Amino acid sequence: MKHLNPVGLFLFSCTCLQLSAAAPARAGISREAEALVNWKASLVSADESLGSWSLANSTSLCSWTHIVCDPAGHITGLSLGGTSLNGTLDRLDFSAFPQLKNLILSNNSLYGTIPAGIGNLTSLVQLYISGNPYLRGAIPHSIGQLKHLSGLVLSDVGLDGTLPEEIGNLTTLEQLRLNSVPLTGSIPPTIGMLAKLRVLSMQQNNLTGNIPLQIGNMTELYALYFSDNYLEGQLPGTISNLINLQELDLSINQLGGHIVTDLGNSSSLYTVDIAHNNFSGLFLSSICMGSVLHTVGAGYNGFTGIHHQTFQNCTSLQNVVCTANNIVADIRDIFGEHLGQLRMIAFSKNQLYGTLLTDEGEVFFCNYTSLDLIELSNNVLHGGLSKCFWDIPWLGFMDLSNNPFNGIVPLSRSFPYALEYLRLANNHFEGPFPLALKKCKNLITLDLGGNNFSGTIPSWISKGLPGL
Secondary structure, three states: OOOOOHHHHHHHHHHHHHHHHHHHHHHHHHHHHHHHHHHHHHOOEOOHHHHHOOHHHHHHHHHOOOEEEOOOOOEEEEEOOOOOOEEOOOOOOHHHOOOOOEEEOOOOEEEEOOOHHHHHOOOOOEEEOOOEOEEOOOOOHHHHHOOOOOEEEOOOEOOOOOOOHHHHHOOOOOEEEOOOOOOEEOOOHHHHHOOOOOEEEOOOOEEEEOOOHHHHHOOOOOEEEOOOOEEEEOOOHHHHHOOOOOEEEOOOOEEEEOOOHHHHHOOOOOEEEOOOOEEEEEEOOOOOOOOOOOEEEOOOOEEEEEOOOOOOOOOOOOEEEOOOOOOEEEHHHHOOOOOOOOOEEEOOOOEEEEEOEOOOOOEHHHHOOOOOEEEOOOOEEEEOOOHHHHHOOOOOEEEOOOOOEEEEOOOOOOOOOOOOEEEOOOOEEEEEOOHHHHHOOOOOEEEOOOOEEEOOOOOHHHHOOOOO
16 A cells, blocks of 8 residues: 655645635635525615626626625625615625625615614624615614624614614714614613714704713714704703814704803814704803814804803804894904904894994994804894995895994995895984995895985886896
């Protein structure tokens, strides 16, 4: 009997080991192909681009459309956004994809529920199922098994039910978007376990209850969107821990009480929208601590006061909307003199008092040369106007109606050409009709009623201003 050469025996052994190791790998890849083909067969319809999905072509799985593989041939990515998928996820064997990292199913016509089996995708990093309005049921509790998930987007779907407490298990999550789901119930305190979260968006749902104290644990958060829900109670003091916050939108809720004075602790705060709530007391004074604030929306609340020159350090501020509060303040105490970036000032339906004129007789807004909207109607502002008001080049909308302003509307060589909307009604202006309006060729709305103007309305008003 011949003895095997030791080298030959070694090579033979290695070959056997490689074959035995390759067999499960091939079986796994074959299972992935079968899972996709079976799911495709269960769909009512799908995009023609899925034509390559066939078992006859299973040896070239990684060349199938919408698929990404790793070097070993396992599927790591399924990018099926906008591929006209019409059907359910019931026949998709999630357990066949242990290496899958990215699953994109957005903007399709999927219906039915999200199966609990989705929790078997334990390697998943990105899960996007947004834009499937016919999906129903609740977010499965098994979602908490996706321990490597960094992005979860389930917006614009037809799910219902509450946000499961297991969401707190996703401790690697950096982005959570659950807009227009619509979720019900309260926000679970376990959400505070998402310490790496940077974006939290749950707008246009039916969420109720308080914002949990644990929200302050998410110190990496830079965007927080809770608008258009039914949240109530006071803002938790822990929100001041969000020192990296750039964008905050809590508008259209039932939040109330006084706002914690440390809301402006973030030196990066860029946008704050708390409009349409029940907040009261003094408007927060520290909002401009970082001097990068761009937009403030606080209209339709119950604020009664505002700290002296709250916005004096807001050198980047462009939009301030505090319409329909009960703010009692001298308008010149609210703003600083160096807000040259301001584009929109809206404080109608408050109790602002004082005059727009400086001690030198100029309107202090004249320093704000970027203004395109001034809304100060329904206050108790008095005094006259300065002709420099009409030198603001981009001014398109101005409403000073229902105040006790008085005096003659001053003339100017350069009435703002962009002016489309002008209301000076129900004041105490007097003198002749402002002839300089003839230059405002873009004027669409003009209301000067309820004043003490004298003389006749000029004949050119109907011909010279064709937009009226």
